[in-house]
Amino acid sequence: MRVRVRLIGAFAQRCGFTERELELPEGLTAGELLSRLKLRRLRKFVSREGLPVRMAQPLKDGDRIVVAPIFSGG
Amino acid sequence: MKGWTGNILRINLSKRTFKTERFSEDFALKWIGGRGFALKILWDELKPGVDALGPDNKLIVALGPIAGVPMPNSGKTIVAAKSPLTGTYGDGNIGTHVTIQLRKAGYDIIIIEGRSADPEYVFIQDGDVSFLPAGEIWGKGTYEAQEWLEKKYGKTAGILSIGPAGENKVLYAVVRSMEGRAGGRPGIGAVMGSKNLKAIVVKGSQDIPMADPKTMKERGLDDLRAVGAMNKKAGWSVQGTNAVLAWCNEMAALPVRNMRHSHHPDAWKLDGQRTSEARVATYGCPNCTMRCGIAVLDHEGHESELDYENVGMLGPNLEIFDLKQMASLNWLCDDLGMDTISAGSALSFYADAIDHGATQGDFKFGDAERAKELMRLLARRRGVGDLLADGSLKMAKRFGHNSEAYAIQCKGLDLSAYNCKYVPGQALAFGTSAIGAHHKEAWIITYELKHSERGGYGRDKAQKVIELQRIRSSIFESLPICRFPWIELGWDLKNYPEYFNLATGANWTLEDFTNTGDRIYALLKAFWTREHPDTDRTADYPPRIYFDPAIADQEGLIAGKHLELDKYDVMLDHYYDIRGWDRRGIPTRRTMERLGLAEEAEQLAQTAGVS
Structure with missing residues (x-):
C-alpha cells in the first residue's frame, strides 16, 4: 500500500524529508510506521484527517499521516 | 526570610523620590512572587476606575524566589499595571538581565508611581536610584535605545525600555529588553510611556539569599546541562x-x-x-x-x-x-x-x-x-x-x-495565533483568560485534538483549562520562570516545587502551587469585576464570529463546522462550577473566603455584586 507521511518540526530534520509517499506492507500499524522512522519513542501527535491515530491502528492505502511533536503554543 | 530578598523598591517619578520597604513572609507565601505579587499590590493600591494612562496607575516589576538563579530558563521578569487596553489587571513576562540584576540589587519588586515632568530613565544600582534625562533616546526605536544604554552600562546590565509606541501610548505597546525580548501585551509599555519613563536600568552586586545555596548551585548546574541535552535530543x-x-x-x-x-x-x-x-x-x-x-x-x-x-x-x-x-x-x-x-x-x-x-x-x-x-x-x-x-x-x-x-479579541485583548473557530476548548481558554485572550494562560489544542473530541464541549475541557491556568499562574507567572522545559520537553513539573523549597526552606508540593493558582485566578477575575461592575458571562465568550455558520470553512478538515453558543454555555457553566464562581463568572464570597480572600471579597462587594 502507499501512504503519504507529513513530518513537522524537528521530525522533518531527523528523517530528512517533510512529506513523502512511502510503499508499505499491507496492514502495517501506525506504531510500526513510526518505528521504521525511528520516531516511536519520542513525544508526538499522530493524526489522519485531523483525528488522532492510535499506535495499534492499521494504516490503509491512500492514508496521509501527519506526525508532529507535542506543542505548547509558544 | 530565604529565597525572597523581602525588599520592595518604591519609586515616585513625580516627586523624584525612592524608598525601600519590606514585605512579610506571610505575604510571600500567600502570593509567591511575579504575577501574584503584582496583582495583590495593584488590587490594594489602585483605586477602582483609576485612569490606566494617568499618574495614579502604578507600574510593577516583580520577581520571585528562584528568579535569576542558575537553573533552567530562570531569566523571566513580570511587568504589570492596570491595562489601558482591557481596563483590568494586565501583565507580561519578559526574558531579561533585569531578572538577575534586580535580585542582586537586593529587590524582588519595583513599584513605580507618578509621572516624570520630562522624559527620563531610572538607573538602579544596589540600594541607590538615579533619575536621568532620556532626551537623547526619546523618540528612538528600541534597538537604538538599548544600544545607547548598553554603551553606558554594559551588555549585562538589566535594561527594560519602550519604543515610540509606548511613548505615544499605543494601547498594546510592550516593554522590551535584550533587543529581541518583549513582554506586556496589554499595553504595559503604554503605561511606562504615560509616565514619561523611557527605560529602567538595573545593576546589582549582592548575593541572592538561598536556604540551601550549595545544593541549589549543584543541582542548578546539573539541570542546566540535563535540559540542554534534552533539547538537543528532541x-x-x-x-x-x-x-x-x-x-x-x-x-x-x-x-x-x-x-x-x-x-x-x-x-x-x-x-x-x-x-x-x-x-x-x-x-x-x-x-x-x-x-x-x-x-x-x-x-x-x-x-x-x-x-x-x-x-x-x-x-x-x-x-x-x-x-x-x-x-x-x-x-x-x-x-x-x-x-x-x-x-x-x-x-x-x-x-x-x-x-x-x-x-x-x-x-x-x-x-x-x-x-x-x-x-x-x-x-x-x-x-x-x-x-x-x-x-x-x-x-x-x-x-x-x-x-x-x-x-478577534476577548476582554479587549486580541487572540494569539490560534484560530479556534472549531476548537471549543481553546476558545474557552481564550474566553476565560482573566487578562484577555493570551496563549500564556492556557493552551489546550494539543490535548483537545489528541485526547478528547475536537467538536466536544465536555467537562474535561473546562477541567483542563483550569488545570493549566492554575499551573501557569502559580508556577510560571509567579516564580516567574519560562514554561518551555516543562511543556515542550517534558521536564518534570515537580522540579519547580523542589527548587522553590531549596530556595525558601519551605516544604511545598505541587498542590500548594495549584491552590495558590486558584487564589490568583479568583483575584484576577475579581479585579476585572471591580473595574467592570456590570460584567456578565459574555465577558468570557470568544469572538462572536466563531458562532456564525456563515464563516465556517467551505472546504477542508472543518468544512461547515463552527462553535455553538448553547453548547459553549454548558462548557462555561462547567468551568464556573469547578472554580466556584457564579453564573455571571464572578467568584462567590464562599469561594473567595476558602481561598483566603475574605477581605478582598468584602472590598469587591462594595463596587460589584458578590453572591
Whole structure:
C-alpha cells in the first residue's frame, strides 16, 4: 500500500524529508510506521484527517499521516 | 526570610523620590512572587476606575524566589499595571538581565508611581536610584535605545525600555529588553510611556539569599546541562516555536485573513523549516537552555527575531506569505515597541472592516508595503494610525456596522495565533483568560485534538483549562520562570516545587502551587469585576464570529463546522462550577473566603455584586 507521511518540526530534520509517499506492507500499524522512522519513542501527535491515530491502528492505502511533536503554543 | 530578598523598591517619578520597604513572609507565601505579587499590590493600591494612562496607575516589576538563579530558563521578569487596553489587571513576562540584576540589587519588586515632568530613565544600582534625562533616546526605536544604554552600562546590565509606541501610548505597546525580548501585551509599555519613563536600568552586586545555596548551585548546574541535552535530543531549537505553524495549518487552526479561514496553501512559505533555513542568528534569555529566537534577515536587511506568534499574526492572518516582508513587519513592531499579535490583529481587523463596508480605507490583505506604513503611523498615532493604535475592539466600537463580531479579541485583548473557530476548548481558554485572550494562560489544542473530541464541549475541557491556568499562574507567572522545559520537553513539573523549597526552606508540593493558582485566578477575575461592575458571562465568550455558520470553512478538515453558543454555555457553566464562581463568572464570597480572600471579597462587594 502507499501512504503519504507529513513530518513537522524537528521530525522533518531527523528523517530528512517533510512529506513523502512511502510503499508499505499491507496492514502495517501506525506504531510500526513510526518505528521504521525511528520516531516511536519520542513525544508526538499522530493524526489522519485531523483525528488522532492510535499506535495499534492499521494504516490503509491512500492514508496521509501527519506526525508532529507535542506543542505548547509558544 | 530565604529565597525572597523581602525588599520592595518604591519609586515616585513625580516627586523624584525612592524608598525601600519590606514585605512579610506571610505575604510571600500567600502570593509567591511575579504575577501574584503584582496583582495583590495593584488590587490594594489602585483605586477602582483609576485612569490606566494617568499618574495614579502604578507600574510593577516583580520577581520571585528562584528568579535569576542558575537553573533552567530562570531569566523571566513580570511587568504589570492596570491595562489601558482591557481596563483590568494586565501583565507580561519578559526574558531579561533585569531578572538577575534586580535580585542582586537586593529587590524582588519595583513599584513605580507618578509621572516624570520630562522624559527620563531610572538607573538602579544596589540600594541607590538615579533619575536621568532620556532626551537623547526619546523618540528612538528600541534597538537604538538599548544600544545607547548598553554603551553606558554594559551588555549585562538589566535594561527594560519602550519604543515610540509606548511613548505615544499605543494601547498594546510592550516593554522590551535584550533587543529581541518583549513582554506586556496589554499595553504595559503604554503605561511606562504615560509616565514619561523611557527605560529602567538595573545593576546589582549582592548575593541572592538561598536556604540551601550549595545544593541549589549543584543541582542548578546539573539541570542546566540535563535540559540542554534534552533539547538537543528532541531537536526542539532547530525550528523553535515556529514549528507549530505547519501543524496549525494541517489541523485547520491557523489564523488566516482575520481568522476567517483556518488553512492556507501558501502557509509553507513561512513555516518552521523555511525560517530555520533562513536563520542568520539564534537568541535566548538569561539562563536559557532552549533558545527560541530565530533571527532572519528582513526585506530591508535587519535581523528580525521570529517566533510563531509573530509569524502567524503578521503572515497568514494578513495574507502576507513573503518571508522577508513578514519579517519586516515583525522588526518594525519590535523596534517601535508594540505587540506583534495585537498589531497584526488590528491591521487584519482594519482590512476586514474595509472589506465589509464598516469603514473606508486603502488597506487590503496581502499589502505588505502599506502594512509597514500603517505600523509607522500607528506607533506615532498619526492619521489613521491614531485609530489603529487603540486595538481592534475600540476600533469596532467606532466603526459600528456589527464589526465588533469580527474583532478577534476577548476582554479587549486580541487572540494569539490560534484560530479556534472549531476548537471549543481553546476558545474557552481564550474566553476565560482573566487578562484577555493570551496563549500564556492556557493552551489546550494539543490535548483537545489528541485526547478528547475536537467538536466536544465536555467537562474535561473546562477541567483542563483550569488545570493549566492554575499551573501557569502559580508556577510560571509567579516564580516567574519560562514554561518551555516543562511543556515542550517534558521536564518534570515537580522540579519547580523542589527548587522553590531549596530556595525558601519551605516544604511545598505541587498542590500548594495549584491552590495558590486558584487564589490568583479568583483575584484576577475579581479585579476585572471591580473595574467592570456590570460584567456578565459574555465577558468570557470568544469572538462572536466563531458562532456564525456563515464563516465556517467551505472546504477542508472543518468544512461547515463552527462553535455553538448553547453548547459553549454548558462548557462555561462547567468551568464556573469547578472554580466556584457564579453564573455571571464572578467568584462567590464562599469561594473567595476558602481561598483566603475574605477581605478582598468584602472590598469587591462594595463596587460589584458578590453572591
